[in-house]
Amino acid sequence: MNDFVRDKLTEWGLLEWIETFEEEGVDEESFYSLEDQEIAELIPKVGPRSRFKKRLKLLKKEQNTANPDTADAPAQVIPSPSGTRKRKSDLQGESNQQQSPTKKKRLAKGPGAYSEEIIQADVENIMRCVLKKIPDQGNNLNDFLRRKIHDLKTDKREVVGVFGQTGAGKSSLINAVIGLKKFLPSGSISACTSVSIKVEANMQNSNYEAIIEFITKEEWRDELWFSINFRLEDEEDDSEYRDIDEKLSALYGEDWKEKSDLMDAKYFKEIPEFLLSKEKILTTDKAKDLPEKLIRYTRTKQDNAEDKGTKRWYWPLVKCVTIKVPNADLLKHVTLVDLPGSGDSNKSRDKIWKTVVGSCSTIWIVADINRAASDKEAWDILKDACSYMGNGGQCNQIHFICTKSDPHSDADDTSKAGIRDFILKRNQQAKAKVKQEFNQLNEVKKHFSNESFEHSFKIFTVSSVEFLNPKHLNKEQTEIPKLQEFLQELNDCHKETLNYVSGARGILSLIQGASRRGGSEIKKDVCTILEEKMTDELEKVHKQMEETYQAFEKCLSDGVEKSESYCEKALESVINPRGSGSGFHMTLRSLVTHNGIYKAKTNKNQKKRKQKNLNMALSSYLTESIDEKFKETFPNEINCGPFNGKLNSFSLDTKRMKMDPEYEDVELQLEFLNAEEIKMKKKLIKIIRDRKKKIYSSLMTTVEESMQKCYDDAKGIRGPDLLNNMRETMRKHVHDSKNIMFKNAKKVMLNQLRELRDDILKDLKETMQESIELSLKTDGYSIPDVAEELDMVKNHHEELTGSAEEDQ
Template sequence: MDDFVRNTLFKWGLAEWVEKFKDEEINAQSLYYLDDREIDNLITKAGPRVIFKNNLKRLKGKQEHAEAADVVQEEQSSNQGPTVFFQQCEQEHEEAADVVQVLPSTSSKGKRKSDLQAESLKCSPAAKRRCDSDTKILSEVKSIMKQIKDDINDKEELGAFIKNKISDLEIDKRELVGVFGRSGAGKSSLINAIIDEKNLLPTGSISACTSVVIKVEANTRSLKYEAEIEFIKKEEWHDELWSLKTYKKGDDDYRDMVKKLSALYGEEWRDKSPKNLIEPKYFKNIPEFLASKRKSLSCDTAQELSQKLRIYTKGGPKQEDGYTAPQWFWPLVKSVTVRVPHNELLQHVTLVDLPGNGDRNKSRNEMWKQIVVDCSTVWIVAEITRAASEVEAWEILKSAHGLIGNGGQCQQIHFICTKSDPADDRVPKNKEAKEEVMNEFQELSEQFSDKGFKVFTLSADEFLKRKRVKEDDNEIPKLQDFLQNLNDCHSETVNYVNGAYGILSLIEGARCSKAGVGKADDVCKVLEKNMREQLDQVKRAVDEAMKDFEQCLTEGVKNSKTSEEKLKFFLDRDQEPSFFKTLEAVVWKYGIHQTKKGEQINLNTVLASCLTDSIDEEFRKTFPNDVKGGSFNGVISRFSLDTKSLIQKYQDVKLQLIFLQTEEDKIKAKLNKIILKGKKIIYNSLTETIEKNMKKCYEDARKISGTDALKKMRKTIETHVSSNRNMYEDAKKTMMKKMNILMTIICKELEETMDHSIKHSLKASALSESLPDVSEHLETVQQHYSEVKRSQEGEMTSQ
């Protein structure tokens, strides 16, 4: 059996039959000669057999047997091991959408999971049928477009244009779900239970919790359990080693650094200088760290991978189960990405186990922040017995509201109460816990909408042990359903088929156009006029938003005293015995610190609050995190060249106008992504500007020691703020500048994309001699287009 057959079976969603094909020695050449009787013997189940026969029929129709060797070579060149895959995975998720049936993952012993447990990962029968239908359609349409792309001559202008449009169809949908909570709250157990992998992430009350971000997603190219480990830079570790000299013994930062050093060096670090501790001999077991490369691990089972990952995530000097290691490398790790084979809940979703913020390491802290702003959903995890009073859980919400709200893209917040007691009266206890959490959440109503807030109660351990549970008792199945909906392939299918339908319409319209040059020019003039009018509406809406923001920010600058009063309230806590140590930690971490009790401190957001508070409401209306709501009061979603009415009037260029219709949909989807990314940059620029201004203040405060150090440190901060009130005006100007940049990008993208498409679609007949005949493909895709549109309209009606 060769790579071509193996990869082909994976693409068709038939991975469970790989061993059978291997046993029968089926290779690329013999694959093309299989008859019905042989296929029946190879694939004994009717469903997979039908899928295989249909895909094989299309494969034979597209390529002659003599091309098989070339295909093998192409497939092999795209499968060059995990290292290449890890480097390219964020751009190359298109193959995941080709899978039409997912093979259930295996247990840690390599055996199929029980039917009862596998059942818990399934969505409703109706949703499953729709998803299977969508994926089958998507696979067929992608196959058609690949063939068309291969047949197009890109040496001509129109051909190059069409090829680029086909390439642009590939859009990866990946949702980030951020999982927060204090160490020991049950985050790892929750993730293991949700994705039905009992032994994947290490669990238990392991003492040395680190700042390592752990991402969990699907492995779509292998049946292996794989991990990719990203290290901090060597220079960053060198700086951390030197920073030990600045700490006072007994302080939290000193104790944390000692844990790191003891984990990596044992007791040897105590009589060594930072220069000695960076010597290569200490890193001989992780040469990737010194070479600034990522380390890859590959295992057959989840349990095996979990064992290997221990030294890179947390631990030392001794685990609760007695596990020890000569060296623990977690102090050097920035993030770990774990990939699970063929887990349908992770196809388009990444679960991210996030530690608390305020890390001393700059790159780790920046990664944490970037992931948080990109999370579409946030899970706050707390033990059910203390959920409503869990300080750290609520501090996370309060401190991160800017990053997951206006400064991010979070649409839903789930508060997950873990370790639900399996007692007879559990249901009323669960209900009581939910009510307490909801009441606590009401106090945050100004920062968050309760529209996307839900509370879940569950026991991960019980779910994994009992296999089948009642949803009223244990709501893990509800969270699995939620992830299944995030993975819903319907929108991806609609977008791809819609775009493919437009491109094929353009090709066929250009090849068989009956319109004369004069008529094409007339249509162009109408379209260009419509575009100018629509662009004017967009510009007016953006201008109005900018004026509103400037007015709000001007008021915010005037109210800067409110921020300074909040700062004073923090600095006046000098009666607290440990406040001096807290303030020291704050200035050493440039204004950001998380205390051992879970309190999240960020002086930069405190000072910027006069500005963020002034625009929060207007910002939410202008840039809703739910992009379907429409940015700038829906002006982007309303953008239209009125191609529908033009089709009735200009039948000779109907196909070209259909292409322009689909181009409108694509550019609006693209702009929504640009706006979502841009609005994060715009909103967060307020705090970032304040942070830059405060940097020197923090550095000056670091130097203070001796008698009255606390008083002098407070005075330094207060004096800097009072003498630098122009930082609020600077923050306002920076935000407005970035807002203007976004406006320019929006208008430029709209105008250039649609103008380019108009000219190529309606002035292309003279350039279309070499275009292939796609009439049959167009008919097929048109049928699929009608089918997915009906399904989409039915879905919208039901909502």
């Protein structure tokens, strides 16, 4: 077996079949000659076999296209829109000036390379040409077609959030997954615990880039005011105090206390982008050079020899960093985000943290294998973030990744077999312990349905060092290929090209159908049928949404009752916990200054204090009352639809109608309406997914707004008995407002649910009504003939799906 076969199976996500191909002696030549029966024997599973056959078919086509020597090959005959048949070699000989861009020969970069990119580029070119053909004269149909063509392209990305404390091996893991040794050295990405760092593919050029986004000048001014005033009041040995000193010393130097006007432009002359509220972009053509340029924006201290000459460190001003990697196929539609364990006291960084966690479809929790199950910080990260990634987000998978599973000197037997057995046993024990620990996290598990739990939570034991070691032959044992395969599956299920081509096919069907004359009676009949069907289908969706609204109203009423009864107990658990002494006023001052949230920082040789969120504690009975219903109504699982799947089941039945000979004269219009219906439902499901995050968080947000005056009053308290006076101020506020605060939170959530219901029904009705009217009630006298373009896009659609009809 040669490298070609191994590389192709790896590229296509068929790693588990490599050994079978090797045993059967399949090389590059026999690979291209495989027949159906032979493929079935090599790959007995239907799913992987179908994927292999589809990719092999495309690979053969691209090889033929990429081969410039066609003199000895028989001319390929392809259909012409006019009904005649032309040889492909004849078409290639036509003058480039006379032919449409879609007729030009398209060259692949090599066998199997970028097939979807080639198809998408070709269809985009076709649609640009069609757009130019649409007459400039303004009418509803022409304007509609232009809008639909412009709306075809989308850029949806899957986000994988990577959590883990410094030293857990996050950087090495990301390096191994993307295949770049020493690209992100240890400490460069993890040392600054407050900055979110995104890693994604550079699709524009071959450079390595880092895009640095800063917080605003106003935010830094506010942060300076709080830091200096907080420090002047209390210079005790407290984590918040040391955090402030570390932050200001990094930016201004150790003598920052002697400096005046810390907002003076002279301190930012090396980063004018900060003063101009612009992004700073670092670029290099070599992977190893980028981390060196990025050090000052991500590291918290000078811990390497090459850092000694650095005087200023700009991480306190950084909101987030996006690193773009060229030729990273696994990141084409995927973004890896190295995330801090929790949000940040800076509002911009905290907002980004919540937004990114809420957008993650997958979470990777990274911990050293030797203490994975007992790593309290790893589990705390998961518990702190679960509400933002579960009901308040879109996470449908959690992966716990035990790193550094490479051989160690503690193996009893130094032989290869002994080390292998030792590693296998240790990895199995680690997985069992992690699974046992996770099963006890009910607050995390409640965000996932019982049916999907086994699929949602997976454990990996990886060795980045061994995977990147060229002498290590068994890469599968490191389990890095499993993570790569997972990322490839995320790319494959993205279907950006298929969605674009399907949409283009629908639009071209509408244009071609509108260009035909006659059939007014059948159009009228079909229009009536579809409008009646739409009314019935909308009523089904409306009924389900109304039932959901009533259910939430009942749940929230129960939540309000419990909140009013137990809110003062919840308050005491935060502002007066067991064992809190006189020094607790520092924690409480920080909490009220940051609007009810105390974000503890881990310091060297100090036990981490638990994060405190008073808003979450006060709203906990409300959120608990709706958690189960919310999960059922807005599931994160890919195969489940919102509102018990009623939106997914909405259908005008156009797919069946266009197969009926009775409606042959309007087949193209029905093709468009079918594509439009599919696209519309996807758009609405995305809207619901985004809106549901705001709806879920509204309970805590409304409570925070109700508590704002309390926080403002408490942070202004000075003088003796400071701690008790702050506590009494907060107690009085909660006692006086509890009969209003929770009812108001219920009202806000129900209003948002009602608005979502109304907006979805309105958007669904108006969009489909407009599509029906413009496709069946409008005569396209000025519409161009696009039969040729439609035929080519249909061929591309068949290449992508493997059949003439899209599998819905």
